[in-house]
Amino acid sequence: MTRTDDHPAVEVEPVGMIERIRLSGTSRLRISAVREYGIVFAFAAMFVTLSVTSPVFLTSANLLNVLNQSSDVGIIAVAGTLVVIAGGFDLSVGATYAVGGVVAAQLTPHIGVFGSLLAGVLVGLGFGLANGAIVTVGRINPFIGTLASQIMIRGFALVLTGGALISVTNTSFATLGQGTVFTVRYAVIVWLVFGCILAYILGRTTFGRYVYAVGGNAEAARLSGVRVGLVRGATFALSGLAAGLAGIVAASRVSTGQADTGVGLELSAIAAIVIGGTSILGGEGAVWRTVLGVLLITMIGNGFNLLDVNPTYQQIFQGTIILVAVGIDAFARRSRR
Amino acid sequence: MTTSQPHIELRDVGKRFGGVQAVSGVSLRIERGTIHALVGENGAGKSTLGKMIAGVHRPDAGEMRVDGRLVRYSSPREALADGVTIIAQELALVPQRSVIENVFLGNAGVAKSAGSLRDQRRRYGELQDLAGYAVPPDVRISSLRVADQQKVEILKALAREARLIVMDEPTAALTAEETARLFEVVRGLRDRGTSIVFVSHFLDEVLSLVDTVSIMRDGKLVRTRPAVEETSESLVTGMLGRSLDTSFPPKVPPAPSAPVVLSVRDLSASGLVEDVSFDVRAGEIVGLAGLVGSGRSEIARALFGADTKSSGDVSIGGDRIDVRSPRDGVRAGIALLPEDRKDQGLLMQRSILHNITLPHLGRVSRAGVVSRGRERRAALDLISRIGIRASGPMAAVSTLSGGNQQKVLFAKWLFGGPRLLIADEPTRGVDVGAKRAIYELIHSLAAEGVSVLVISSELEEVLGLAHRVLVLRSGRLVAEYDHEEMSEERVMHSIFATDQSSTSGTSS
Numbered sequence: 001m002t003r004t005d006d007h008p009a010v011e012v013e014p015v016g017m018i019e020r021i022r023l024s025g026t027s028r029l030r031i032s033a034v035r036e037y038g039i040v041f042a043f044a045a046m047f048v049t050l051s052v053t054s055p056v057f058l059t060s061a062n063l064l065n066v067l068n069q070s071s072d073v074g075i076i077a078v079a080g081t082l083v084v085i086a087g088g089f090d091l092s093v094g095a096t097y098a099v100g101g102v103v104a105a106q107l108t109p110h111i112g113v114f115g116s117l118l119a120g121v122l123v124g125l126g127f128g129l130a131n132g133a134i135v136t137v138g139r140i141n142p143f144i145g146t147l148a149s150q151i152m153i154r155g156f157a158l159v160l161t162g163g164a165l166i167s168v169t170n171t172s173f174a175t176l177g178q179g180t181v182f183t184v185r186y187a188v189i190v191w192l193v194f195g196c197i198l199a200y201i202l203g204r205t206t207f208g209r210y211v212y213a214v215g216g217n218a219e220a221a222r223l224s225g226v227r228v229g230l231v232r233g234a235t236f237a238l239s240g241l242a243a244g245l246a247g248i249v250a251a252s253r254v255s256t257g258q259a260d261t262g263v264g265l266e267l268s269a270i271a272a273i274v275i276g277g278t279s280i281l282g283g284e285g286a287v288w289r290t291v292l293g294v295l296l297i298t299m300i301g302n303g304f305n306l307l308d309v310n311p312t313y314q315q316i317f318q319g320t321i322i323l324v325a326v327g328i329d330a331f332a333r334r335s336r337r
Numbered sequence: 338m339t340t341s342q343p344h345i346e347l348r349d350v351g352k353r354f355g356g357v358q359a360v361s362g363v364s365l366r367i368e369r370g371t372i373h374a375l376v377g378e379n380g381a382g383k384s385t386l387g388k389m390i391a392g393v394h395r396p397d398a399g400e401m402r403v404d405g406r407l408v409r410y411s412s413p414r415e416a417l418a419d420g421v422t423i424i425a426q427e428l429a430l431v432p433q434r435s436v437i438e439n440v441f442l443g444n445a446g447v448a449k450s451a452g453s454l455r456d457q458r459r460r461y462g463e464l465q466d467l468a469g470y471a472v473p474p475d476v477r478i479s480s481l482r483v484a485d486q487q488k489v490e491i492l493k494a495l496a497r498e499a500r501l502i503v504m505d506e507p508t509a510a511l512t513a514e515e516t517a518r519l520f521e522v523v524r525g526l527r528d529r530g531t532s533i534v535f536v537s538h539f540l541d542e543v544l545s546l547v548d549t550v551s552i553m554r555d556g557k558l559v560r561t562r563p564a565v566e567e568t569s570e571s572l573v574t575g576m577l578g579r580s581l582d583t584s585f586p587p588k589v590p591p592a593p594s595a596p597v598v599l600s601v602r603d604l605s606a607s608g609l610v611e612d613v614s615f616d617v618r619a620g621e622i623v624g625l626a627g628l629v630g631s632g633r634s635e636i637a638r639a640l641f642g643a644d645t646k647s648s649g650d651v652s653i654g655g656d657r658i659d660v661r662s663p664r665d666g667v668r669a670g671i672a673l674l675p676e677d678r679k680d681q682g683l684l685m686q687r688s689i690l691h692n693i694t695l696p697h698l699g700r701v702s703r704a705g706v707v708s709r710g711r712e713r714r715a716a717l718d719l720i721s722r723i724g725i726r727a728s729g730p731m732a733a734v735s736t737l738s739g740g741n742q743q744k745v746l747f748a749k750w751l752f753g754g755p756r757l758l759i760a761d762e763p764t765r766g767v768d769v770g771a772k773r774a775i776y777e778l779i780h781s782l783a784a785e786g787v788s789v790l791v792i793s794s795e796l797e798e799v800l801g802l803a804h805r806v807l808v809l810r811s812g813r814l815v816a817e818y819d820h821e822e823m824s825e826e827r828v829m830h831s832i833f834a835t836d837q838s839s840t841s842g843t844s845s
Contacts, residue, residue, distance in 0.1 A: 205705050206698045213695055216684040223643060223681055224696040224749070225667035283686055 038328055039277050042321075043292045046299050054306040062302070064184060070298035071191040072097070072246045072262075074291065077269040078195045079242030081290040082202060082235040083142075084273050087215035087282030090236060091146040092131055093243040094265035095153035098258065100124045100247025102157050105166040105173075105257025113172050120248040121241060127153055128240015132233030142236075150266070157259035166257035177253030187249045194245065198238070199287035211235060216283030271318070272297055275325040296321070342405050344369040344501055344532045345390060345421075351398030351556075352385055359385040363399070363558045365551060367501070372523060372533040374543045374564070377553035377576050378738075378768030384426075386553065387503040387536045391423035392416030403501075420500035424490045424507060430478045437461055437474035440492045464495050469525040470518075484515035491522065501532040508539060509766065512629065512794075520546050538768060540569040552576055573769055585801035586773075586780045590820055591620035596654075598788040599757050601640070604649035609635040611812045613649075617757070617788040622779065624803030625792045626828050632812040633792045634676060637759045640790075641666035641673040653756055667696050672750035676761040676792075682746045683734050689745050690716045690730040697753040719748040724774060740771025747778055758782060759790045764798065776802060796825060796832075808832055 050057040057063075076093045083090045104120030111119070127149070134145040168174075179186045202208035210231045213221035222228050246265075251257050276293030278285025297318060304314040343366035351361040360382040367373045367390075375383040388394045390401070392410030401408055403419045410416045413423065430439045441457060458474070465471045472481075472488050481489070487507060494502050504523070508516045523533055523546065537543050543550060543564070550567050552559040552575040559575045599617040604610055610632040617623050625633045639647040642660035651658055658669045666673065675681035683692055693716045694701055701712040716730045725744045727737055734745055743763070750758065760779065764772045779802060783789050793799050799806060806823050808816040808831040816831040818824075 204707055204709075206702050206707055207705060209691065209695065209698055209707060212687060212691070213684055216687055217680070219681050220675075220684055221695070223641075223663050223673060223675055225662075225664040226695070227662075227664060283684065 036277070038325070039275065039289055039292045039296070042275075043296050043299075046296060046303070050299060050303045050306070054303065056306050057303070060183070062306075064188065066295065066298050066302050067188045067191070068185045069302070070294045071185075071187040072250050073265065073268045073272060073297070074191045074294045075194050075242050075246040075249070076239070076265060077272040077290045077294050078198045078287050079235075079239045080266075080269045081273050081276075081278055081285055081287050082198065082208075082211055083239045084270070084278055084280065085202070085215045085282055085285045086211045086232050086235045087218065088135060088142040088232055088235060089146060089270070090131060090239045091143065091266045092127065092150040092153055093239060093246075093269060094262040094267075095150045095157065096124050096127045096240055096243035097247040097250065097262035097265055098260065099127070099153055099157040099160070100244035101251030101261065102160050102166060102247075102257035102259055104248045105168050105251050105255075106160060108168050108170050108173050113170060113175075116173075117176065117248045117252070120251070121244040124244015124247060125237060125241040128237040128243070129233070131240060132236035135236060136229035136233045146236075154259070161257065161259040163259065168251075168255045168257070171255075174252055174255045177249050177251070177255075187253065190245070190249060194242070195287060195291050202287055207231070207234070212283060214282075268297070271322050274329075275321060277325070277329070279329060280326070342369075343367055344404065346402040346405075347386075347390075347399065348401075349399035350386070350389060350396045350401060352382075352389060352394055352396050354385075358556050360389070360396075360556045361398070363553075363556075365558060365561065367532055367534060368549070369532055370527060370530050371549055372527050372535055372547040374535045374537060374547040374550045375553060376538060376540065376543055376550060376572055377559075378538070378740075378770060381553040381576065381768075382556040383536050383538075383553045384505055385556075387505050387534055388423065390416075390501075390534060391421055391503045393423060393425075417497055417499070420498055421503075422494045422497060422499040422501075423503040423505060424487065424494060426506045426509065428483070428486050428490055430486055430489060430493075432479035433477065435475050435477055436472055436481070436489050436492075439478055439489055440464065440474075440496050442493070460496070461492075464492050467495055467529065468492055468522060470522055482515075483510045484512075484519065487511075487519065488522065491526070499531070501534065502526070503534040503536065505536045506538075506766075507535070508537065508542060516542060540572045543572075544569060576768075577770060586777050588622075588802075588804060588820065589780070589784060590804040591618050591783070595619045595621065595786075598654055599640075599790075600650075600652040600655075601636075602650040604636065604639060604647065604651065606632075606635050606639040606644060606647040609812050610639060610647070613809075613812075613814045615807055615814065615817075617790065619786045619788055620783045621805065622783050622789040622791060622803045624799035624806040625790060625809060626796060626799050626806050627809035627832055629794065631809040631832075633809055634761055635812070636809070637673060637761050637790065637792060640757075641671050641759060643673065643675075667753065670753070670756035672696075672753065672755035672758045674746050674750060674758070674760045674763055676765065678742055678746050678766075683742060683749075685735040686733055688731045688733060689720065689725065689727055689737075689748075692734055692745055693719055693748045693752055696749060700753070715752060716748075719752060723748050723751070723778060738768070738771075740767045740774070743767050743771065743775060744778075747775070751782070755787060757788045757790070759792070761792045762794065763791065764793070764795075796828060800825060800828065 076097065080090055080093065100120040100123055103123045104116045107116035107119050131146055131149055134140050134149060135142045138145065176186050202211060210221065210226050213224065213226055214228050214231045218228050250261065272293035273290050274280055275296060276289030278289055300318060301314055304311060345367040347363055347365040350363045352359050363386060375386055377383045385394060389396045392413045392415050395411050403421060408419065416422065431442065437457065440461065461474050468491055470488060472485060472492065478486060478489065507519060511519060527533060535543065535547055544567060547564050549561060550564050550572065551561040552572060554576055595618040597616045598619045602614045604613045613636060625636065627633045638644045640651060640660065642662045642665045651660065653669050660666045660669060679685060690712065694712050698707065701708050701715055713730060720730060723744045725741050725748060727741060734742055737745065763779065764775055767775065779789055791799060791802050800823055804820050806818045806828055807814055808828060810832065818827060
């Protein structure tokens with residue numbers, strides 16, 4: 001079956017998609033179809049279940065709440081999708097997220113709100129570029145490279161704050177995280193716009209095409225004239241920028257910069273990417289998948305709250321879903337041989 | 338040999354992958370202690386059939402009997418319990434470990450007695466006796482040649498007490514001499530009672546080796562006959578369902594006035610190529626002949642910028658170019674069809690469309706944004722021009738047959754309108770019908786004025802295609818033959834330096 005990841009049409013036309021699966025020849029749903037569209041079914045199933053079981057779920061207030069809660073992981077995960085498709089991994093985003101918020105909070109009294117927020121994003125971009133250099137110029141395995149840089153970046157955050165919380169008194173600092181337009185939080189808009197931009201970059205631009213090529217077969221991409229290192233490095237730069245962006249949104253939300261925030265955020269992002277169906281081996285995937293993956297995870301948390309289930313079970317459930325997603329991926333690969 | 342009960346019997350076996358019926362309704366008997374070949378074009382289903390026998394694929398129709406007993410393998414491990422195993426095209430050895438470790442890897446029977454390494458050594462000696470050859474047990478797999486790795490695979494199969502071995506294209510990566518030695522080994526195994534299923538599309542090899550040949554076409558069995566009753570012509574006729582002229586298209590050498598497109602002076606590359614100089618004119622097809630390691634592929638890679646360290650002067654169309662990366666090569670109008678299309682050429686999981694436009698994506702893009710309409714039109718145009726058979730431009734390359742994959746590789750490089758096309762093993766792993774189509778394609782490109790360098794391990798192919806042949810030995814250009822002078826004998830002598838004929842060629 002042809003992969004149609006980069007066709008946004010699949011996202012907006014679920015009916016056509018289901019027809020397509022039927023057309024593929026067998027009455028029974030095949031495993032590759034489950035893998036291809038599993039996230040759509042899972043998302044729809046969860047959405048319907050919660051709509052039926054909870055009277056609160058399907059209210060605009062709650063749905064906006066779900067979107068708002070998922071914005072930090074969401075911003076990071078959509079950029080992380082490009083890293084994973086290009087065959088990389090970025091474990092440093094949680095630390096970059098913290099440092100971005102800290103820098104923004106600390107600079108606000110000196111250079112104003114806009115400048116400091118921008119500085120937070122640029123610091124993220126800087127660390128992203130450094131990660132890109134570590135992985136491409138330094139030829140260090142991305143897993144290890146960003147594991148090391150994560151520890152260093154977290155250290156920078158602690159050095160900057162001295163371990164203290166940085167409170168911001170300037171009230172306009174909070175606008176980005178708390179402000180709304182027609183009851184929709186700016187944070188949500190930032191997330192969705194950022195997601196659309198990255199989906200466009202991945203699906204429609206030459207750079208996006210190179211991202212798939214580099215992750216799918218680096219040597220073939222190189223022998224096609226693609227600058228493999230540059231493309232890979234750029235995905236890390238985008239990932240750092242996204243982490244900085246998410247970091248300033250979060251800092252703005254609480255008007256505080258914290259060095260110890262965002263611990264484990266990188267793993268939530270990778271979980272969302274994988275649940276969406278982007279291949280952990282690179283070369284295949286899509287941004288819309290990750291958006292659904294992020295929303296699914298957040299909905300699970302939201303549902304457990306609404307249905308008043310012990311939150312401990314939430315973790316077990318989330319872990320199970322990740323396992324199922326990866327299991328389907330592995331099984332689909334095996335049956336394709 | 339018992340004819341009453343075959344080693345393996347298949348009845349109406351079928352297998353479907355997605356929308357493709359890879360094998361259907363195949364009934365076959367494999368007699369004990371024989372070598373049984375499965376031949377057919379790529380995509381005919383011969384590999385799939387072999388893999389079903391060995392439990393790699395599970396048939397979804399029909400039944401299979403081993404020693405008269407009905408079996409339904411769902412993994413190679415289950416097949417192995419019945420003494421049935423496969424040596425796949427991609428060898429399944431652990432490159433960082435030693436030969437002996439690989440031979441006994443995952444072998445439960447030996448693991449129990451693994452306390453005694455001496456036992457393992459003794460058993461290894463027995464296996465060598467059984468196989469009829471020796472491989473040093475303590476060297477690393479990664480330091481062995483492919484041919485020796487294959488011997489290790491055979492030892493591994495014997496260690497697991499395999500009584501039937503499926504060999505999938507075992508000679509694809511071997512030289513003629515290595516192939517001959519492998520055949521001795523295989524005959525030895527048969528004479529000691531092992532049954533061999535030999536999947537190949539080298540027909541002459543098959544006829545010289547096997548006892549029985551089964552021909553497959555479009556997933557179905559055409560016929561099974563003793564090898565002595567077949568000829569390579571009869572096999573080709575059976576494989577194609579028609580007789581096909583496998584000869585080469587007529588050569589049309591370029592006009593003497595055709596301008597020089599590629600000019601190479603004193604090219605050297607990190608000890609593998611030394612001071613090589615030659616010219617290629619517009620519309621000329623030049624063959625590079627030589628043994629593996631003679632510098633053939635290294636010259637191609639150096640011209641294209643695939644390997645960094647090289648020196649010398651290269652000009653294209655009179656302009657000196659400084660190629661330091663494949664990107665520079667692409668920009669200079671050079672196209673390289675690499676020898677290994679899966680590892681170096683194609684994005685197997687991506688669509689035909691995305692593969693074709695990758696090197697020259699800028700031509701169908703504006704400001705970094707791909708124009709999907711223009712891209713699609715360009716790709717459809719190439720797909721029909723080259724005759725790629727696929728369900729559509731969005732079909733994943735991995736779903737195509739080897740010949741069609743190779744055509745995608747051609748389409749990918751034709752899209753840019755190259756001035757120099759370097760084709761390294763252009764027909765490796767490609768069936769007979771597609772070979773002829775690729776030869777015609779190369780000729781038509783030359784007729785359009787593209788300069789072509791052809792590299793092939795099949796001397797027949799180099800001689801059949803090229804207007805002029807350059808012979809390489811140990812990284813040096815040792816002889817040159819133009820169309821009238823070239824003969825298999827002369828070129829062979831130059832390749833192996835067996836007599837003075839190498840100096841009679843005009844060395845440049």
